[in-house]
Amino acid sequence: MNFTPISPVVGAQAHHVLLTDTNDQVIAAIAHALLEHGLLLFRRQSLSDEQLVAFGRRLGELDFSPLAFVDGQKARERPEVLIVSNVKEDGLPIGVLGDAEVVWHSDNSYRETPLSYSLLYAVELPEAGGDTCFANMYLAYETLAPVLKARLDALEIKHDLTYNSAGVLRRGFAPVTDPVNAPGPWHPIVRTHPETGYNTLYLGRRPNAYVRGLSLAESEALIDMLWAHATSERFTWTHVWQLGDVLIWDNRCLMHHRTPFDPSARRIMHRLQFVGERPFNDPVAAQRGPHPRAQAPQTRRTDTHQDAETARGMRA
Numbered sequence: 681m682n683f684t685p686i687s688p689v690v691g692a693q694a695h696h697v698l699l700t701d702t703n704d705q706v707i708a709a710i711a712h713a714l715l716e717h718g719l720l721l722f723r724r725q726s727l728s729d730e731q732l733v734a735f736g737r738r739l740g741e742l743d744f745s746p747l748a749f750v751d752g753q754k755a756r757e758r759p760e761v762l763i764v765s766n767v768k769e770d771g772l773p774i775g776v777l778g779d780a781e782v783v784w785h786s787d788n789s790y791r792e793t794p795l796s797y798s799l800l801y802a803v804e805l806p807e808a809g810g811d812t813c814f815a816n817m818y819l820a821y822e823t824l825a826p827v828l829k830a831r832l833d834a835l836e837i838k839h840d841l842t843y844n845s846a847g848v849l850r851r852g853f854a855p856v857t858d859p860v861n862a863p864g865p866w867h868p869i870v871r872t873h874p875e876t877g878y879n880t881l882y883l884g885r886r887p888n889a890y891v892r893g894l895s896l897a898e899s900e901a902l903i904d905m906l907w908a909h910a911t912s913e914r915f916t917w918t919h920v921w922q923l924g925d926v927l928i929w930d931n932r933c934l935m936h937h938r939t940p941f942d943p944s945a946r947r948i949m950h951r952l953q954f955v956g957e958r959p960f961n962d963p964v965a966a967q968r969g970p971h972p973r974a975q976a977p978q979t980r981r982t983d984t985h986q987d988a989e990t991a992r993g994m995r996a
């Protein structure tokens with residue numbers, strides 16, 4: 681097995697590995713490569729849910745993402761496997777997030793203990809759209825002005841848990857009228873990755889975010905500026921899915937969003953979630969310098985567009 685960078689911004693592709701057939705050495709290599717690249721792509725996999733769960737359990741502790749359910753959804757066959765889909769059976773959605781755009785977010789940041797990794801396995805795909813884009817938050821942090829980094833070090837954001845990333849109100853919650861009072865945990869804006877020890881910009885999701893101690897107007901201005909920076913094209917890479925793709929990404933250093941797709945098309949993804957840690961800011965981390973994948977990319981734009989075009993061609 682080997683790993684080759686998939687874009688100058690983030691991620692690597694694993695070669696010569698079947699996730700149905702791993703041993704301790706392969707799992708250790710995958711875990712190491714995830715910390716090195718933030719995201720791994722495995723092509724041409726064929727996995728039953730049992731095999732997916734068996735692989736996931738070897739990699740880490742699985743999480744059941746209880747708040748990811750929506751009203752009127754078909755019961756999950758396996759509690760560890762979350763279905764992300766727009767498909768309905770017997771009039772009921774088989775999964776979550778539908779066919780609309782899914783806004784930029786880091787998975788489950790609305791919990792005190794958000795997820796570490798997420799895994800998506802492509803089971804059925806539309807002909808176009810439904811691409812998943814990733815933003816490298818090591819890179820977003822590294823490219824902030826030193827004076828801004830110092831200011832952010834002491835600040836926390838509240839991560840609203842009222843709506844899911846497709847904008848759907850969660851069961852039992854009232855619409856938010858004032859972000860200052862929205863429900864959700866406080867997390868440091870500068871988050872130290874618990875395994876690599878490098879700092880990242882931890883924004884969670886934009887809707888109803890609020891910086892503790894600022895007026896709402898000041899908070900909005902700061903958060904808007906950070907979001908414009910963090911999601912700038914220089915720091916992002918888009919994955920155009922092929923059937924059988926498995927992507928695993930690290931929510932502690934990446935954000936992601938999904939483009940919309942034709943509601944009459946079918947998209948079915950099987951997802952695993954991995955238990956994470958409570959976010960913290962280690963004062964020593966700021967002295968550590970950039971993560972190896974946080975070198976400002978020079979050629980990314982062209983490369984990424986070529987990657988996406990190639991993948992689209994292969995899917996057509």
Ligand code: SIN
Pocket residue numbers: 764777782787798800810811812845936937938949
């Ligand atoms: C998600 O936000 O976890 C879903 C991403 C996708 O459907 O591609």
